[in-house]
Amino acid sequence: MTSLSEQFGRDEWARFTLKQRMMRYAILLGCGLVIAWALTSIEVIWPWVWGAPEQIGDLFGRMYPPDPSNLASILAVLWDTVNIATFATAFAVLLSLPVAYISAQNTTPNRATLWLGRLILVTSRSVNTIIWALLFVAIFGPGVVAGIIAIMFRSIGFIGKLLGEAIEEIDKRPVEALEATGASRFKVILYAIVPQVMPTFWAVAILRWDINLRESTVLGLVGAGGIGIVLQGAIDTFNWPEVATILLAIIALVIIGEVISAFLRRRIL
Amino acid sequence: MLKITDLVKRYGDGDPVLKNLDLTIEGESVVSIIGSSGAGKSTLLRCINRLVEPTSGSINLNGVELTNLRGRNLRAARRKIGMVFQGFNLVDRLTVMENVQSGRLGYISTWAAMTRRYPKEDIRRAFQLMERVGIAQYANTRADQLSGGERQRVGVVRALMQEPDILLADEPTASLDPKTSEQIMGLLRDLAGELKLPVLINIHNVTEAKEYTDRIVGMRYGRIIFDDKPDMLDQAAMDEIYAGSPHADRGKAGAT
Numbered sequence: 001m002t003s004l005s006e007q008f009g010r011d012e013w014a015r016f017t018l019k020q021r022m023m024r025y026a027i028l029l030g031c032g033l034v035i036a037w038a039l040t041s042i043e044v045i046w047p048w049v050w051g052a053p054e055q056i057g058d059l060f061g062r063m064y065p066p067d068p069s070n071l072a073s074i075l076a077v078l079w080d081t082v083n084i085a086t087f088a089t090a091f092a093v094l095l096s097l098p099v100a101y102i103s104a105q106n107t108t109p110n111r112a113t114l115w116l117g118r119l120i121l122v123t124s125r126s127v128n129t130i131i132w133a134l135l136f137v138a139i140f141g142p143g144v145v146a147g148i149i150a151i152m153f154r155s156i157g158f159i160g161k162l163l164g165e166a167i168e169e170i171d172k173r174p175v176e177a178l179e180a181t182g183a184s185r186f187k188v189i190l191y192a193i194v195p196q197v198m199p200t201f202w203a204v205a206i207l208r209w210d211i212n213l214r215e216s217t218v219l220g221l222v223g224a225g226g227i228g229i230v231l232q233g234a235i236d237t238f239n240w241p242e243v244a245t246i247l248l249a250i251i252a253l254v255i256i257g258e259v260i261s262a263f264l265r266r267r268i269l
Numbered sequence: 270m271l272k273i274t275d276l277v278k279r280y281g282d283g284d285p286v287l288k289n290l291d292l293t294i295e296g297e298s299v300v301s302i303i304g305s306s307g308a309g310k311s312t313l314l315r316c317i318n319r320l321v322e323p324t325s326g327s328i329n330l331n332g333v334e335l336t337n338l339r340g341r342n343l344r345a346a347r348r349k350i351g352m353v354f355q356g357f358n359l360v361d362r363l364t365v366m367e368n369v370q371s372g373r374l375g376y377i378s379t380w381a382a383m384t385r386r387y388p389k390e391d392i393r394r395a396f397q398l399m400e401r402v403g404i405a406q407y408a409n410t411r412a413d414q415l416s417g418g419e420r421q422r423v424g425v426v427r428a429l430m431q432e433p434d435i436l437l438a439d440e441p442t443a444s445l446d447p448k449t450s451e452q453i454m455g456l457l458r459d460l461a462g463e464l465k466l467p468v469l470i471n472i473h474n475v476t477e478a479k480e481y482t483d484r485i486v487g488m489r490y491g492r493i494i495f496d497d498k499p500d501m502l503d504q505a506a507m508d509e510i511y512a513g514s515p516h517a518d519r520g521k522a523g524a525t
Contacts, residue, residue, distance in 0.1 A: 177358035177424075180318050181431055182347035182375030187382050191371045195362040 059240065066248060067241030074230060074242075074249055081226035081253070084147045084219065085212040091148070092155035093205050099156060100163035107167055107193065117164070124157025129215045133224040144225035151212050151219070158211075159204050166200035167193060202268045206261045213257040217250050227253075270295050271317070271435055271467065276326035278312050285324070286312045288491040294435070299461050299468045301478035304488035305511050310471040313488070314437045317469075318350045319343060331434055348375035351428030353457075355440040357420045359427075361413035365404060368412050368423050369395045372430030391430070398426045402456060418449035425456065429464065436461070438470040442477065450474065454481040475507065 016024065102108045103117025133150035140146045174192040183191070220228020227250060234242040271294040278287040286309045294300055302310045315321035317328055319335065328335040330350070338346050351372070359368045370387050381387060387395075399405040402422040407415060412423060421441060428436055438457060442450035454470075458481045461468040472478045478485055479499040487495030487502070487510040495506050 171361075173354065173356050173358040174360045176320060177352065177354055177427075178360075178371055178374060180320055180347060180350070180352040181372050181427070182344040182349075183371070184344060184374075184379070186379060187374045190379075190383060191363070191367070191374060192360055195360050198362065 062240040063244035065241065066244035067239070068245055070230075070242055071245065074227070074246055077220075077227045077230050078249055078253055080144055081216045081219075081228075082213065084144055084151060084216040084226050085209060085257075088148045088151035088216070089155060089205065089209040089212050092152045092159055092208065095152070096156045096160035096163060099160035100167060101189075103160060104164040104167035106170075106172070107189070117160070121157045121161050121164070124153055124155075125161065126157075127154070129154040130218065130222060133219050133222045137223045142223035142225070142229075147216060147219040147224035147226055150224055151215055154215070155208050155212060159208055162204045163197065163201060166197045166204075170196040203265065206264050206268070210257055210261040214254055217253070270329075270331060271469075272327075272329045273313075273317075274327040274329070276313070276316060276328065277324045278309070278316055278321065279324045284491075286491055287316070287323075290326070290491070290493060292486065292493060292496075294467050294469060297461060297465045297467050298484055299458050299470065299482040300484045300486060301470045301472050301482040302486045302488055303472060303475055303478050303510060307490070308488040309491045310488055311439055314352075314439050314469065314471055317435075317437060318347050318352060320352075344375055348431055349434045351431045351433035351436040353421070353424050353428050353436065353438040353441045355443045357417075357424045357444070359412040359420055359423055362411060364409050364411055365399070365415070365423050366395065366408040369399065369426050369430055372427040375431070395426070395430060398429055401460075402426060416449075417445050418452060421445060421449075421453050422456070425453070425460070429460065433466065436466055436468045438468065440471050440473060443473060451477065458482070475502070 099117055099120050101117075102113040103121055105114065108114040108117060129150055132153045133146060136146035136149045136153075140149065170193060174196075175188060178188045178192045216226050218228050220226045220230065221232050223229065227246060231243065231246045231250075234240075234246060271292075273290060273292040276287050276290040276292075277285050279285040290309075290313065292313075302313065304310050312321055316323045317330075317335065319338070323336050326336065330346070333346055335346055360371070363371075367385065370385075370391060373387065373391050374382055377388065377391070396405055396408070399408065399422075402425060404415075404419055404422045404426070407419065407423075412420065415423065421444075424441075436457070441457065442453050445453060454477050457468055457470065460466065470478075470482065479502065482499065485495065485497065485499050485502050486493055487506065489510055489512075495502065495510055
């Protein structure tokens with residue numbers, strides 16, 4: 001390239017050459033065309049879109065004032081929802097420990113177990129909670145049990161994956177030192193690996209509980225227990241004041257969950 | 270007595286890192302191994318407790334052949350070999366007492382290990398050793414709160430908790446400042462005398478090797494080329510040990 005003395009005195013500089021600039025405009029134009037094509041191909045019924053503000057106003061009008069007459073039963077199913085989230089998280093945490101152990105490269109006993117662990121993680125994570133719920137409602141029938149197991153299945157992948165990565169990132173030197181003392185494999189895990197992944201373990205468990213609380217509120221839509229069932233019922237019967245109460249209850253629950261998990265995070269970590 | 274005969278270690282199919290090496294450590298002598306980086310010092314030490322798997326040859330500690338041990342027998346043999354590391358290799362999030370007691374993991378039950386209910390005599394021994402090296406006041410402190418010298422003392426106590434027949438130290442002072450480094454070397458020498466323990470130390474600092482050890486073994490690219498009293502290590506021997514580089518020894522041009 002040009003030397004410093006050749007550069008000296010120049011007062012023109014451009015980030016891109018003319019050809020590069022033209023290319024960038026062409027790409028931009030191409031992206032615009034693709035978006036325009038996509039918009040025309042999805043058959044939007046424009047009058048409905050333009051009518052949305054009016055509909056929103058109408059809906060709020062019908063929702064207001066919220067009807068608290070069923071508040072007692074709403075709070076009862078809300079408690080179900082909390083239980084679904086909490087039990088599912090607890091079970092998932094326990095079950096994800098061995099999965100994390102076999103899916104971490106540095107602790108897995110052999111290649112077969114490594115792939116088994118990864119298979120479990122991928123299966124669990126690639127299926128949405130709602131789909132799991134549909135499946136387990138078919139197996140266990142509608143209700144809380146199906147909800148708990150659905151959330152548990154989805155959570156095992158999440159917790160197992162993050163915990164497995166935490167195990168892979170540990171400092172290996174203490175492990176080497178304890179192996180050198182003649183400690184058994186299990187004791188090495190107990191003293192050299194567990195203390196190192198403990199902070200991640202708690203952080204992930206709390207985060208997942210937080211997520212599960214939100215997920216369990218929609219499980220009822222497919223009959224898997226919790227507040228969603230009541231919400232579905234109220235929407236189906238156009239009981240908008242009650243829908244409003246339920247939505248407010250869900251928002252309150254999520255905020256409380258947020259506060260609790262923030263508190264736990266501060267206390268434990 | 271540690272007797273190493275015809276030891277070879279080869280990684281992959283390259284040139285061996287240890288080439289038909291023979292070494293005997295008798296009695297309670299403090300032996301230092303010197304040599305430039307890549308000479309195979311660390312590999313030699315790690316072959317003894319099988320953190321590195323020897324390719325061939327024999328390592329015999331007090332009548333037990335170590336090279337073919339497996340599973341339970343290997344762990345039983347490792348209990349008798351203490352090791353001190355360059356990076357201390359403590360578990361940072363555990364207390365000093367837990368780190369020290371982890372030297373006993375090969376002896377105590379899994380339940381005792383899990384619940385931290387250590388045998389009384391182990392606790393007594395731990396306090397005695399910690400008192401001896403000056404870290405007893407830190408028993409309940411987390412290991413990551415300590416300074417480098419203190420952390421290495423924890424490492425030394427952990428190794429001694431094993432009641433080893435031999436102590437291996439892999440550059441125990443390389444991460445420490447000169448003053449602390451001398452303290453740790455002095456400590457290793459004194460403890461070796463007090464506990465009647467042979468100690469094998471890899472070390473870069475030749476001055477410390479001469480001052481604190483009874484015998485110096487000089488390695489150069491997988492071979493022992495010097496083995497004598499510290500006084501015999503003259504400039505010519507030093508030059509031979511530290512001349513060239515592993516690259517040059519491998520016969521490649523352009524060694525740095």
